Amino acid sequence: MGSMVETAGAVIIGGGITGCATAYELAMRGLTDVVLFEKDYLTAGATGRCAAGVRQQWGLEMNIRLSRGSCKILETLEEDLGYPHSIEFKQGGYLLLAFSGELLEQFRKNIKLQNELGVPSREVSIEEAQQIVPHLCTDELVGATFCPEDGHANPFHTTMAYAHAARKLGVDIRTRTRVTGIDVSEGRVVGVQTDRGYISTEIVYNAAGPHSGPIAAMAGVEIPVYSERHQILVTEPVTPYQGPMVISFERGWYCQQTPHGAFIAGLGDPSEPRGINNEATWQFAELLAHEVLRILPSLEELRVVRQWSGQYNITPDAQPILGGVRGLDGYYMAVGFSGHGFMVAPMTARLMAQMITGEEADMDISMLDLERFERGELILEPNVV
Template sequence: MTVKSSAEIVVVGGGIMGLSVAYHLARAGVRDVVVVDKSYLCGGASGRNGGGVRAQWSSESNIRLMQESIRICSEFASEMKINVWFRQGGYLFLTRSESRAEQLRASVALQQSCGLRTELLTPREAKRIVPELDTTGVALASYNPDDGVVFPWPFVWGYAQAAQKLGVEVHTHTEVLGFDTANVGTRIEAVRTSKGRIATHTVVNAAGAWSPEVARMLGVELPNTPHRHEICSTEPLKPFLKPLVADLDTGLYFSQSMRGEIVGGVSNEQVPHGVDHQSSARFLGLYASALMRTVPILGAVKVLRQWSGCYDLTPDANPIVGPVDEVEGFHQASGFMGHGFMMAPVMGKLLAQYLVEQTALPLFDRWNLRRFKEGRLLSEGMIIG
């Protein structure tokens, strides 16, 4: 099947971010949107992640965005008519060093001032939420009961189906190969794909870990770097674990799915940067020892499946969103590190609003690519992995 010859907006990348943007554009009345993806839906990080959704952050913008995203998640199944297995068992964060505990105190105070139900917990209080925890070495914990976990695949399919119903064309196995431009490369005329040329003046780069590659086709340099992150899933166990547990010092995180599997991962800083979807024995060793130290009774559980995906890292742990100065009509929606899945519901809505109404959003100014040139780097302390 060839692509249509022209479109109002072309979205590069049919992961959660691109599909959320496309869906919200169509909902806002833009009828001529095309999404192209070189792989299958869920082939990128959106089909390879832990499905964690949380409002516990260290910056006010992330807290407020995620309050809205969690609200969208809670209505997603009824709105999209698809079960996304959304379960609000909370996130339990653990810290082991005094310096991180200090940062956690500040983050929790900020979250509470934004209206979150987050509580600071002593190690003993954390055991009330997960009695199986070994809290040796844990300095402080925090818990927000409204955080949760979704099953990522139906979430992606839900956006894709809903967007298509509203007239969006979604082309999988369709790779963007380049762009035609005018005005010495500063204006987009068309997107060249493996299935034909689409004339357009507006493109959203939602290619995740591949977004620098796509931007480079237009001569735009993004500072993002792909970084492989591994994850695994065990045999199903009788439900016992309510929250997603995340250790801010080791990067360990794990939750129990609605099917009973323990799904989780851990930081592995020795992985070189670059797109890579391999699995390693080293990861299993790191994960197993961190998990057994935290919940010793899981020492006997059998790992059934192991896979990996790419985080899309930026130098200041904040994404790159909105227009770029170099090329008119070229919009970014990338650099979402290890938390783009949870951000996509709200980001898709905001980016679509921006594209339709052309109203300046302060958030997009903060997250603009230009901040790297201007030295206005941001920060975020509650990053996992």
């Protein structure tokens, strides 16, 4: 006796913020027979390991629009999705530090563009920076910029809010189910193989984060991405006293205080080898403490309670690859977000759902296609960590 082959309107691979938000946006557009496969549990990838910072202070119009659009969506997300918990979106701002005149010059150019696009960012004097963050040591500081609408959210609740809303609209989310193959025939996607069976579909969406390269390869698509470990730690909670996220591009670290009172801080190591590695090292904790305490010395009092790591998925220009692939119908991807995939996810999901359903797009993202690397049209964003 043969069993019926299962069919889906679309298959999403990956249960992080990108996959869950896109599932919701597709279902909102009437594509409700969507199946999402997640090999572990929702948020198991980069999403559940990230700092979930949301900043609009970018240097390129595309990034400003993506992050501003996402920020606006996050402001009313709980209500819009009917989520019964808080996503803990705290708009305490982002204070961007400049330790050189060169970076400050760049910040000034960025602010001009941000303001033209409606972002309420501004340059602040050293005195004002210290008013905004009273425990800031300004000895080495050359300048700073501030945007009061930037902030951070709880990545678990934000993802669950989307998943919850997607399920209500009929999306079938299957955790503990690993995709093992993508079936392609005559230039189009025809099905997806998992460790729990085969499903036929004409649309597959790669939202596999650090695993985006191997997933693309299953469809015969080669994408120029690699993954890289980034470490992060959290302190014991204390009475809130730091409003904004404080960040230094030059020194590669960021530090925020969550509504719960814990400080979360991370730092990128330029010598980190490529690959997937979830180990945590004492060298990271030591280096982070050294760098952050130079600027935020009062944090010295705090005990670190936990440290972990996750991966950035990185392209040659550290900007995502969004879209399909010429010559392969039905394959889409939203991958390669480096260290900023959380903050652009709400808008990315909407734009990708518009692309997949053939709806008119809210903004042009054609410059983020895979072929830009062949064309040599890399997107050079100055404000990237």
